[in-house]
Amino acid sequence: MIKFENVHKRYSDGYVALKGVNLECKSGEITVFIGPSGCGKTTTMKLINRLINPTSGKVLVNGKDVSAIDPVELRRGIGYVIQSVGLFPHMTIAENIQVVPRLLKWDKERMDKRVDELLNLVGLEPETYRERYPSELSGGQQQRVGVARALAAEPSVILMDEPFSALDPISREQLQDELIRLQKDIKKTIVFVTHDMDEALKIADKIVLMKDGTVVQQGSPEEILRHPANDFVKEFIGTKRLKQVQEIPTAEEVMIRKPVTTYPTRGLAASIKIMESRKVDTLIVIDEGDKLQGYITIYDVLSQYKDETKRVGDILRPFAYVVGPDTMLTQVIEIVDENKLAYVPVVNEGGTLLGVITRGSLVGHMSEVYPSPGIGV
The missing domain is CATH 3.40.50.300 (P-loop containing nucleotide triphosphate hydrolases)
Structure with missing residues (x-):
């Protein structure tokens, strides 16, 4: 320094x-x-x-x-x-x-x-x-x-x-x-x-x-x-x-504010139930203070499912990329595209999870900003 x-x-x-x-x-x-x-x-x-x-x-x-x-x-x-x-x-x-x-x-x-x-x-x-x-x-x-x-x-x-x-x-x-x-x-x-x-x-x-x-x-x-x-x-x-x-939105403006989450102490069977009920194949892991810990996928869970002693905290993986709430959308898109990510978490300076930006939310935002012309108009 x-x-x-x-x-x-x-x-x-x-x-x-x-x-x-x-x-x-x-x-x-x-x-x-x-x-x-x-x-x-x-x-x-x-x-x-x-x-x-x-x-x-x-x-x-x-x-x-x-x-x-x-x-x-x-x-x-x-x-x-x-x-x-x-x-x-x-x-x-x-x-x-x-x-x-x-x-x-x-x-x-x-x-x-x-x-x-x-x-x-x-x-x-x-x-x-x-x-x-x-x-x-x-x-x-x-x-x-x-x-x-x-x-x-x-x-x-x-x-x-x-x-x-x-x-x-x-x-x-x-x-x-x-x-x-x-x-x-x-x-x-x-x-x-x-x-x-x-x-x-x-x-x-x-x-x-x-x-x-x-x-x-x-x-x-x-x-x-x-x-x-x-x-x-x-x-x-x-x-x-x-x-x-001024015309470019921030991550906070585009993010999904209540992503599907779980805790490190949860069991694997419970995690499968959450994925099934929310129709997702990945869960974001946070601690009791909502600080980001990592993520687990359905494949991670199934590979360790037979071991009843395993908890989410035992198999979670850290995120390679996160963004802050003030990150410009152009930068988020670049990160997602260059690294072939399905989604990227949004966290504050203290590491607290604020939301998540998915490819779907990006497409949704773009469709609002640039709506398709009406058929037959």
Whole structure:
């Protein structure tokens, strides 16, 4: 985790770049800094790897004050991707990726293996690209190598300073998708600077919107879109985006509010009776405080039915995916579709079951919003 505690930055000419910045970037998430030119977003990011030092306040990475860490040692443990890529033109792609591992005195076999792993990870065939030079690659391919180089020494933190802004729209979108895919696998703490709100909304777990050296608002994309803090935020997001969001319902608006549930202490015979009477093949399991525990299917029950000592709690399975009540319907549909789910539970921050969204409830909602034209009309 990265934490900023009342950070100020004043330059020698008197210019105040940051004014009491307080924020957290959670481990394993993408935090996006965004705002107009001169707002302090790049300055804030550069404090993390001590390219800039604060005038006052603290920056902590994984609980350690970065001011107490040697800058060279600190930077070797933090990946860094910049807009201009910064690949060394006289080095091959493999040699570029190996820069930090070589400084850390990795042996050749380990470095070669890591190069192949990373090129595969960013979608570049090692046999084809390992011995090429940066000038032989497209801008998008060079940026993929830049990402691979940032990951080379297996850092827990990666800083990305407008890495895709110089690319054409198609390459940019492809690399945004690639970053989202990569993050599912690598789960790094990523700080990403951009001036593009669409990019921020697409890739961020958390957005930090800045103006004049201060944090104006921070929160998830949904929170920023649904509850803009002031007129500046509304203007920066844009009227069109806000209107689009206002027209999209949330999970809470679409969910079935009283799904069929059972308790961990119930027996299997009783569970079959509930399924039979409610005409379902799955039961959601909650505890006495209505907190979500998991689910059981008719197949789970039948496979263990002969054992009379078994209870629901013995055979339940956890849910791989849940959504919050404020999750936009577009996101719910994406989760359901990508993971081939029959339904997804809706829970609050405390894990209490509020309802469930099924494929049927989605279809029902769509039919209400887009009713079929009358026959013969």
